[in-house]
Amino acid sequence: MNATEFWDGHYERRSTDTPKVNARLAEIAGPLAPGAALDLGCGGGGDALWLAAHGWQVTAVDISGAAVRSLRERGEPIEALRVDLAGDFPDGAFDLVSALYFHTPFDLDRARVLRTAASSVKPGGRLVIVDHGSAAPWSWDQDAEYATPLEVAAELALDPADWSIDRADAAERQATGPSGRTATVVDHVLVLRRAGR
Numbered sequence: 001m002n003a004t005e006f007w008d009g010h011y012e013r014r015s016t017d018t019p020k021v022n023a024r025l026a027e028i029a030g031p032l033a034p035g036a037a038l039d040l041g042c043g044g045g046g047d048a049l050w051l052a053a054h055g056w057q058v059t060a061v062d063i064s065g066a067a068v069r070s071l072r073e074r075g076e077p078i079e080a081l082r083v084d085l086a087g088d089f090p091d092g093a094f095d096l097v098s099a100l101y102f103h104t105p106f107d108l109d110r111a112r113v114l115r116t117a118a119s120s121v122k123p124g125g126r127l128v129i130v131d132h133g134s135a136a137p138w139s140w141d142q143d144a145e146y147a148t149p150l151e152v153a154a155e156l157a158l159d160p161a162d163w164s165i166d167r168a169d170a171a172e173r174q175a176t177g178p179s180g181r182t183a184t185v186v187d188h189v190l191v192l193r194r195a196g197r
Contacts, residue, residue: 022047
């Protein structure tokens with residue numbers, strides 16, 4: 001099974017779910033003035049839909065055609081694109097680029113993708129990276145090792161003359177799994193801001 005088949009299967013099984021915004025995205029983007037946003041690995045589309053409802057012009061991308069089709073069928077003013085970020089990246093410049101839970105069991109040069117994402121951020125804009133800091137009981141990746149936000153920032157090695165860290169912390173939240181089971185999980189939150197404006 002390749003990455004496309006894996007994620008298509010994942011989102012086809014969840015096609016009846018009601019997409020919900022991630023709490024971290026709402027917390028971070030809520031106070032910001034809307035502009036152009038790019039949602040990397042949009043999945044079911046909860047974040048993209050929330051951003052659009054709050055005045056953002058949203059481009060949402062995912063490797064899963066099933067996820068992208070589902071988002072398009074909602075009829076919202078969102079540019080939803082099937083993009084394999086392992087070898088491609090959407091055009092444009094953005095005030096906000098979000099990469100939430102941008103993990104995969106397949107080979108992917110994640111740091112390269114996130115550096116490319118950073119290059120698409122407009123002056124004064126933000127790159128938001130939220131990673132798992134712990135495994136929920138229903139996660140497919142129970143044995144993962146979780147880099148801290150500062151370790152992620154160091155791996156990206158963005159020019160400190162051009163980038164500052166707005167936020168780098170670990171935060172707990174209550175998560176609900178596919179069967180309704182709940183658990184306390186940890187998010188690793190990194191918000192990078194590009195200089196300018």
